[in-house]
Structures are given as structure tokens and as C-alpha cells.
Amino acid sequence: MKYKAYLVEENEGQFSGSIKELEVPSLEMGKVLIKVHNSSLNYKDALASTGVKGVVRSYPFVPGIDVSGEVLECSSSKFSVGDKVIATGYKIGMAEFGGFGGIVHLPDEWVLKSPENLSHYDAMSYGTAGITAAACVKKILDAEVTKNLPVLVSGATGGVGSIAVGLLSKLDYEVHALTGKIDEIEILKSMGATKIISRDEYMSEPAKALDKGIYSGAVDTVGGEMLSKILSMISNHGVVSCCGNVGGMMFSSSVFPFILRGIQLSGIDSAESSLNLKSELWNLLSNQWSLDLSNQTKTVKIEDIDLEIDKILKGNQIGRVVIEHGE
Ligand SMILES: NC(=O)c1ccc[n+]([C@@H]2O[C@H](COP(=O)([O-])OP(=O)(O)OC[C@H]3O[C@@H](n4cnc5c(N)ncnc54)[C@H](OP(=O)(O)O)[C@@H]3O)[C@@H](O)[C@H]2O)c1
Secondary structure (H helix, E strand, O other): OEEEEEEEEEEOOEEEEEEEEEEOOOOOOOEEEEEEEEEEEOHHHHHHHOOOOOOOOOOOEOOOOEEEEEEEEEOOOOOOOOOEEEEEOOOEOOOEOOOOEOEEEEEHHHEEEOOOOOOHHHHHHHHHHHHHHHHHHHHHHHOOOOOOOOEEEEOOOOHHHHHHHHHHHHOOOOEEEEEOOHHHHHHHHHHOEEEEEEHHHHOOOOOOOOOOOOEEEEEEOOEHHHHHHHHHOEEEEEEEEEOOOOOEOOOOOOOHHHHOOOOEEEEOOOOOOOHHHHHHHHHHHHOOOOOOOHHHEEEEEHHHHHHHHHHHHOOOOOOEEEEEOOO
């Protein structure tokens, strides 16, 4: 039996993806075979699709760190045929062929049963971006960060950023959105932001050792110098959830935000989080924290993914991209 997948191949150092028919693997012990109904596009998938070093172990390869589908076969009693399941992160789309294919063959310890009330489509409109945003927000909530000052979200129109804006706003925080797409005021407001800040304006002055503490917390998807600046502007006992590096890997800070304001810098690694934490976050997203993402989600067939990969690499995506496989 064959299935259709977006296979990335390397040819003389150049990487390109195309739709290929692949043989369905035979079920191995400890694994589960899943028919993928939907996947989604994350920044990491774009890196995997273009051969950026350090993401995929070896090519040819099928990217896709997110999967929502139904169990076809399982080597243990953990899942029954037909179970609705979600799998995100771990080494999916990095060392194991991922959700850009119509079938995946994954270790069963990476897979969880989907909440009853969450469709395949809705699950993937959150995807890794959604559980990452939820993990960032949970750090802020768990530290009981005050709602008396606004929280800042960087990369606000992106996948993680837009969901973080929505979640924080739903949880009654005043949300300020930091964006490079200053023309997208309306969509950012519809996501729940009350103030839109231009990235260029925000970054026009270099970070100080300690600036005015005007934010109670932040979700930073950008990293680099933007993170340096954000840290200097967090008020006493605030929390910055740091999850991304689209703006750079290295950042600098003085110790002042930490020793004079007691702020916390919380790292998020959603891919390698425990299945228990992932399950908790999926339950929140499908119940108390559920968001209507329809305005900020686009659906594409896997055949049309190239254009979307190009857009996310240029920082031009808005919200989320859900991938359909069809029959
Ligand atoms: N730690 C984890 O567990 C985890 C999980 C998922 C994702 N991530 C990381 O989080 C980041 C965002 O992922 P995503 O899937 O949300 O990507 P995305 O949809 O492309 O969003 C990133 C957003 O950042 C802004 N941006 C892009 N390039 C920038 C630049 N050079 N300087 C400043 N801002 C820039 C843009 O928003 P604006 O135009 O609105 O500014 C862009 O839409 C990535 O670094 C990704 O690897 C980490």
C-alpha cells in the first residue's frame, strides 16, 4: 500500500520538496501507524523543508512536527483502531517522517488520545504553536503575574504569538502586541490586543541595563536583541516566557531585572515536554482556553505548501496554516 507525502530531497546541496508516493511502513513493536487527517505548518517545518542544518537528521525526509489523525494499527493495547489521536514534537518531523505525509509510523509514547470535543482541524489550527503559546501563558499564570500592568507579546501576528495574544486576552490580561506588520492592526485587535507597537519603533533605541518596568510579563517568540529589551522593561516579579529565535539566538542582559526586580526568564521547550503536560495543555485548549482561530487560520492542501513555507521563512505569515491531505 502507498501513501502520498511531501518528500524533501537533497541534490548537490540544494533542497527541494515534491509530492511522492511512498510505501506504507510495516508496524514495528512499540509503534503506532496513524492516518493523518490534518497537519500544520510551524517555523521549524519550514527549516526542515529547506535543509537548514540541525533540524533533520538525514534526507530524503518528510517534515511535519504536528499530526492529528486516526489509529490504523498499534503494536500494543495502548490504542485501538480508529482512535482519534494527536502527536506533536519529540522527534516527529526531525528523525521520524512527519505530518507532511498522509501516514506516520511513530513510537506510541509520543502519541496521545485527542480530547473528545476537538476536531482534527481544530487541533491543527492550534498545533505545536498552540501548545507552545499555552505553555508560555501557563508559566505566567503559575507565577501569579499581576493583571494590573499589560503583558507584551512579540512576533504577535505569528503562529505562537497570535495564539498567545488570544489566550492572555481571554484570561483578562491587557495585551500589547509587538509586530513588524504594523498594517495588521485590525487582525491583532480581533485577536485581543489592545495596543499595537511597531517593532522598528520599539527597537529604535538599544536596550538599557534597566528601563521603566511597564509590563508585568511577556511572551517572546523573537529572541535576540528584542528579548534583551523586553527583559529590561518587566516590572517587579514579572515573568518572560522565552520560546523563539526568529530574531536571533544571542541576547544580552544586565543582572538588574533579576536582582532588583526579581523577574523570571522562563524557557519553553514544548517539543520535549512530557506527554502529561501536553495532555493538560490540549485539554485546556479544547475547554476553558478554547479560542476561535477561524479568522487567523488558513487551510492548504499539502500540494500547495511551498508558497506557505516561503512566507513563514520571510516572517510574512499571519496566524496559522492547517494542512489537508485528502484521500
Ligand atoms: N520553544 C518551543 O517549544 C517552540 C515551539 C514552537 C515554536 N518555537 C519558535 O517560536 C518562534 C515562532 O514560531 P512560529 O511557528 O510562531 O513562527 P511564525 O508563525 O513565523 O511567527 C514568527 C513571527 O515573528 C515575527 N518575526 C519574523 N521574523 C522576525 C525577525 N527577523 N525579527 C523580529 N520578528 C520577526 C513575525 O511576526 P510580526 O510580524 O508580528 O512581528 C512572524 O510572524 C520560532 O523561533 C520557532 O522556532 C519554539
